[in-house]
Amino acid sequence: MIKFIFKFLIILFLLTVIILGVGGYLVYKNLNSPLEVNGHRQLIDVPNGSNLTKVGELIDKATNSDASSVIIRIYAKYKELQNAPIKVHPGAYELNDGQTLIQILEKMDKGDRYYSSLVLIEGWSLKQIKQAFASKDDLKQSISNLTDEEILKNFGAPSEIKSLEGLIHPNTYKYTPGNLDIDILRVAYKKGNEIMDKEWANRAPDLPLKSPYEALILASIIEKETGQKSDRSKIAGVFINRLNHNMLLQTDPTVIYGMGDKYQGKIRKIDLMTDTPWNTYIRKGLPPTPIASPGLESIRAALHPERHDYLYFVSKGDGTSAFAKTLSEHNANVNKYILKKN
Structure with a gap:
């Protein structure tokens, strides 16, 4: 009887090792295999408070997969055991064909978010600047419905200033897709004010x-x-x-x-x-x-x-x-x- 139990335990141990080995290999393979992204490129928006389960669901949706969530949860447990838990930084992330789950998770852990760019050229008129804002499909549009005076009041500008012309500093501005256009405009306005105050003082x-x-x-x-x-x-x-x-x-x-x-x-x-x-x-x-x-x-x-x-x-x-x-x-x-x- 004891001999039988001993053999059973050995077999059980070997089966466990095999299962863990095969499982570990499959997890490793899935973590490091190139992904096929819908349309070859997708942006996923990770909301505040998201956990790795939510991240997996977003990746599954972007890749027409149903395995990412499970693989990510297993990998997350492994990282926790190593005292190196994966952090999820909210924001927009770019997924491209050929990327792996490991690469995507490393981006999120570092907060290596995707940003769009808005380029405002020196010498542009306000009309041209507004056209540049309006051309950005990934910005939520609002400034086209506001007068200069309404925008300036929102920015806390002096009441004697009635026109935005010249007040928007030309530069390249990065933003997260889905941002409000007026928030980017405010950044450019404040940048212009800071520069003028500094240069005027000198x-x-x-x-x-x-x-x-x-x-x-x-x-x-x-x-x-x-x-x-x-x-x-x-x-x-x-x-x-x-x-x-x-x-x-x-x-x-x-x-x-x-x-x-x-x-x-x-x-x-x-x-x-x-x-x-x-x-x-x-x-x-x-x-x-x-x-x-x-x-x-x-x-x-x-x-x-x-x-x-x-x-x-x-x-x-x-x-x-x-x-x-x-x-x-x-x-x-x-x-x-x-x-x-x-």
């Missing part, structure tokens, strides 16, 4: 600019007027000189901005004579708002302009500008670079 002395907002307006003009980066601070110096001399700025980009949708690619003489708040051929001083979102270099140029005696500049047609101290010199440059080419 501005050059004796500038004819009364506030960071006026500096932003000038920076937006510099942004639109600059073709060659090396000309930026020199162009800024021209505008500063003209402001100091109480001269009209006479800058085409402000006229174009004031024309709005009427601009068809060319400024006519009648356009220069048509009054708008942004027509700097008619109205002295800075326009009432920025005309675009300037980059950091244009902001710095506005606040640290090159010191010189130039009052005029004209494009040479190659991205650079020709500068002049007198009207006669300027007219000669216009004749050389503009009239003779037409």
